[in-house]
Amino acid sequence: MTSFASDIQSLVQSADLSRRVFTMTSLIAGFALATQPVSAATITTDAEGLDAGEVQIPVKDGQVPAYRAKPKGGAPAPVILVVQEVFGVHEHIKDICRRLAKLGYYAVATELYARQGDASKVSDINQLISTIVSKVPDAQVLSDLDATAAFAATDGGDAARLGITGFCWGGRIVWLYAEHNPALKAGVVWYGKLVGQPTELQPKNPIDLVADLHAPVLGLYGGADPGIPADTVKQMETAAKAAGKTVEMVIYPDTPHAFNADYRPSYRQGPAQDGWKRMQAWFHAHGL
Structure with missing residues (x-):
């Protein structure tokens, strides 16, 4: 093969890899x-007064898209990483970012499935989990969140005041x-699930690493959530608490999973x- 042909083949292979890696x-x-x-109960938050x-x-291997909302002007704002539902970064998650920005936060939600597929276009939840969600490595997600926090520090966020929330x-x-x-x-x-069957890409569950908690965590759960039993x-x-960590769990009685998802039938206004x-x-109690 000539050098020119070899170079062309390398470019094609590189382009194909890029398409596979960043869907x-x-x-x-x-x-x-x-x-x-x-x-009809869907909450819509405007972007007035925000840079959104x-x-x-x-x-480390390219760029991933994210939705960011922050107050216009002023001093660097505390950063809240917003972690998507199983459906990816769609309009509800963007709205959560705007709600947080209205409270004075730099809120950013990174599309953490960007390499594996577009969750928004899959209509069947079981197919979504099997074809996209199950293929997302925990290590990749944690690395992307680190990169998001680093980006926020260059874009008007105060990296010394870092929080996270997810659904x-x-x-x-x-x-x-x-x-x-x-x-x-x-x-x-x-x-968020606490226990489960480990896999090669998701080798640990939160309860396995509880002794490693670095920050106080508040857990908000539904008492009628069949996928996350109250006993877990x-x-x-x-x-x-046995590990000396600051954790508070709130279980809302007779409340289903996804009770904060105002765009879905599972929404429960009171608990939300x-x-x-x-x-x-x-967040306020812990420096944010």
């Missing part, structure tokens, strides 16, 4: 297909990140509003 190079607009139809929109986060799939990640990053000040988990929530709380107030108080 998503920009965020979707609207809501994920698997969440349709969208509820898509950004690209430099990571559903992202709730589990909040636990893992609190067990990973010693610079974290506080975390708030919304119905209490088991995590007991293990954390109470959880939001508790989250704010938790």
Whole structure:
């Protein structure tokens, strides 16, 4: 093979690898297909007074898209990493970022499935989990969140005041990140799994690493969530306290999974509003 032909082949292979590695190079607009139809109770937060929109986060193997919202002007704001639901960074997660920015935070949600696929276009939840979500390595997610925090520090965020919150799939990640990053000040988990069957890509569950918690964590759970039994929530709380960690678990009676997802039938206004107030108080109490 000539040198020129070899160079062309290398370019083609490189381009093909790039397409495989980064399936998503920009965020979707609207809501994920698997969440349709969208509820009439959906909360929409405007961007008045905010600098809000898509950004690209430099990571070790390229760039991943993210949604960032922060107050316009002023001093560097405390950073809150917002970790997506199982459906990816769709409109609800963007709205969460705007809500946090209205409170004075630099809120950023990175598309953590960017290499594995576009979750927004999959209408069947089981297919979504098997074809995309199960293929996302925990190590990759934690690395991307570290990169997001580093980006925020260059973009108007105060990296010395770093918090994290996440929902559903992202709730589990909040636990893992609190067990990973010693610079974290506080975390708030919304119905994130605590135990489960480990896999090669997800080798540990939050309860396995509870002794490594670096930051106080508030857990918000539904008492009628079949996927996260209340006894596992209490088991995590007991293990954390035995390890000398600051953890508070709140279980809302007769409340389902995804009770903060105002765009879905699972939404429960009372627990959602109470959880939001508790989250704010938790962040304030721990330096955010």
